[in-house]
Amino acid sequence: MQSPELQRVHSFLSDFARRQAARTAPLPGGFAVYDDAYGESRANNQVVIDADVDPDALPALADEALGHLPHRLVSVLDDETGRACAEPLLRAGYTHSTYLVMLHTGPVPEVGPAQEVDLDALRVPLTRRWRGFLPDVDDEVLRQLVERREARRRGADVVQFIGARTEAGEVASWADLYVDRTTGTAQIEDLITAEEHLGRGYADAVLAGTLHRAAAHDCDLRFLTADAMDWPRHWYERRGFAVVGHTHAFERG
Known part of the structure; x- marks a missing residue:
């Protein structure tokens, strides 16, 4: 079960992707974001999975959502869901990267020269x-x-x-x-x-x-x-x- 802090992080990441996008499209388990002005940027044209999804269906789902592009990026916010989706996506030719969510737990620095x-x-x-x-x-x-x-x-x-x-x-x-x-x-x-x-x-x-x-x-x-x-x-x-x-x-x- 996700901690309250991790739930807030996932909500933030999902909301940011939606708000940044020029347009979005709902998908089972998430959504796609698009921005034709930055068609070469994967982060601006990707599939975001922020809910339960059928892992075996995800490669075809991504192809349908991003079929007009030469590249694919699928971001899965939940750890357990991401691990479940790894095998079907790897079989479909994807590479897999894992990212750490890191919270700042130390003292807040004084303002500096930046x-x-x-x-x-x-x-x-x-x-x-x-x-x-x-x-x-x-x-x-x-x-x-x-x-x-x-x-x-x-x-x-x-x-x-x-x-x-x-x-x-x-x-x-x-x-x-x-x-x-x-x-x-x-x-x-x-x-x-x-x-x-x-x-x-x-x-x-x-x-x-x-x-x-x-x-x-x-x-x-x-x-x-x-x-x-x-x-x-x-x-x-x-x-x-x-x-x-x-x-x-x-x-x-």
Whole structure:
């Protein structure tokens, strides 16, 4: 049985996906989200499963919902459901990633040097970082992965981009902060540091800034998601985050 905190996280993630989308379509066990302006972005064009679903029916369901696209992303919010869906989706050619839901349980940091920035300030460092992550994609894909941040502004009551700058004024590290004022829930998403500025404390400044702002919005539940197989999970644990659950993502194409 899910804890109340995990139920709040799942509701937040589901609501954010719906609100961010240009359009949605109901599906058994969940819904599909679409945004033609960012057709290369899987996160903006995916199937979200947030209720019980027939695992064996899910591959065909995803093909029907996303058949106009060359790629597939199926996000399953419940851990038990995600594990049940893994075998049918793997047989259908999907890869499987598990993500940790991590709640902030430590003290809230004092406000530091990080500040809100706009997308104009992020375009150059974000494009450069995406080019490092995806060296083989074309410029249009990179453009959409950067510009899709504008769509995120629809996803929650408060959406802020928080950045830490170098002495020269360049944004060295950044993250998104999403706040639901009604439930007092905040998500920190996409904490990234420019490669040339790694190891200099910029990410710590951004994380402190997002946590401070979330608390200032009276959010008693502050969370993020982290790849279960990647090193940042340990970095977050050392900064007061604890694992409370898992979500699942399945990709193809």
